[in-house]
Amino acid sequence: MIKLRFIIPSFLLLVALCWAHLEEFSRLDMEDTCFGSKHVKIPPTMSDKFADLLAIAQGRVDENSPKNHEKVVIHEKLSNENPTFAELTNFVFRWHSTNLELFQYSISKNEMYPENEKVIKHLLKDLVTLPVVFIDYMEYDTEHLKIFLYLKTETRAVLKPGRAKRDEHAHPNHFYWDDLDRHNAEIAAYHLDRVLGFRRAIPHVGRYVNIMEEIHPFAYDDLLKSFYVTPEGNNCITGRCKNYCDTNHPTCGHPNIIEASLAASLPTHDNATRDVFRYPWKRSFDKKRKAMWEVNPNYCETIRGIKPYKSGKRILDVVDLAIMDFLVGNMNRKYYEMFRYDIKCQNLKKVF
Numbered sequence: 254m255i256k257l258r259f260i261i262p263s264f265l266l267l268v269a270l271c272w273a274h275l276e277e278f279s280r281l282d283m284e285d286t287c288f289g290s291k292h293v294k295i296p297p298t299m300s301d302k303f304a305d306l307l308a309i310a311q312g313r314v315d316e317n318s319p320k321n322h323e324k325v326v327i328h329e330k331l332s333n334e335n336p337t338f339a340e341l342t343n344f345v346f347r348w349h350s351t352n353l354e355l356f357q358y359s360i361s362k363n364e365m366y367p368e369n370e371k372v373i374k375h376l377l378k379d380l381v382t383l384p385v386v387f388i389d390y391m392e393y394d395t396e397h398l399k400i401f402l403y404l405k406t407e408t409r410a411v412l413k414p415g416r417a418k419r420d421e422h423a424h425p426n427h428f429y430w431d432d433l434d435r436h437n438a439e440i441a442a443y444h445l446d447r448v449l450g451f452r453r454a455i456p457h458v459g460r461y462v463n464i465m466e467e468i469h470p471f472a473y474d475d476l477l478k479s480f481y482v483t484p485e486g487n488n489c490i491t492g493r494c495k496n497y498c499d500t501n502h503p504t505c506g507h508p509n510i511i512e513a514s515l516a517a518s519l520p521t522h523d524n525a526t527r528d529v530f531r532y533p534w535k536r537s538f539d540k541k542r543k544a545m546w547e548v549n550p551n552y553c554e555t556i557r558g559i560k561p562y563k564s565g566k567r568i569l570d571v572v573d574l575a576i577m578d579f580l581v582g583n584m585n586r587k588y589y590e591m592f593r594y595d596i597k598c599q600n601l602k603k604v605f
Contacts, residue, residue: 325332326580337361338520338592352376353408356456357520360592362450377458379408380515388471388494397434398492398504400468402515412462413439416492428540433497435515442581451573456517464488465509518591527590533562534575535587 265553271562339358355372383404390400400412415436423432446454479491538543544554
């Protein structure tokens with residue numbers, strides 16, 4: 254009986270200490286992954302039923318829906334000179350927003366991402382490590398095979414398979430339109446753009462992909478039919494595209510693994526429409542005929558006198574683009590795109 258009187262208080266004290274530890278653990282702040290944001294504090298809810306997420310999943314979101322999260326403040330005041338998609342669309346970052354969303358809605362008029370942006374590191378890690386849950390591919394709008402990867406947590410990326418070795422040079426007798434795209438050039442261009450301070454290139458990362466485990470199970474129609482095995486026992490894929498999707502230009506594993514570059518996807522056309530502009534210094538895709546800028550010494554003055562280059566800083570942006578193309582060896586640019594968002598309340602068009 255005496256021992257029992259000591260055991261019961263000791264047991265109750267142990268329970269109290271455990272409860273206090275759990276309460277303190279639930280008050281921990283989330284990691285700050287959004288640029289310019291404050292730490293997001295989640296209320297201590299040991300019995301949280303996630304009513305807000307359940308309402309979103311069931312389509313029952315309205316003003317009266319429960320909200321167990323706080324608004325993340327991206328910018329205190331809208332900047333008229335360099336607005337972001339989040340500011341223009343009044344998009345609210347929540348604690349469960351993905352790293353891809355944080356990147357997409359932080360795109361601004363002058364740059365793809367701010368300097369020292371933390372979320373880019375997390376996004377690149379997602380592109381390398383997240384498992385594939387679905388795929389799609391561009392069939393007719395590209396000259397080379399490109400595959401859309403849908404990764405876990407709704408992260409979408411564009412895969413460009415490596416079909417040339419890292420140290421393989423272009424054939425000296427080939428024209429610039431006959432050379433294969435270099436997957437490692439995409440990655441190098443992103444890092445060079447970042448080092449130069451442009452920050453206008455889409456984040457790219459390299460990834461080893463097992464085409465039989467990560468692409469073949471989700472392939473369909475013509476993409477599925479284009480798989481084959483070589484006499485060496487390597488699994489290959491050609492896909493369908495304009496020019497370089499045949500057995501003379503296959504994507505082959507060793508026996509299943511390929512190198513590829515993954516680019517973070519941009520906002521959809523529904524959220525951000527694009528304006529397409531012809532590149533003024535587009536090359537001539539003819540073996541004998543040269544482009545106008547190669548034969549007309551006054552071509553630059555002509556371009557500077559027409560829209561949209563005769564006012565604003567568009568001509569300077571295109572010059573930056575030309576410098577970047579020269580440094581990375583891109584000789585095949587045909588056009589460039591700019592984001593457009595209509596601000597109805599001001600009857601203005603913001604062009605990124």
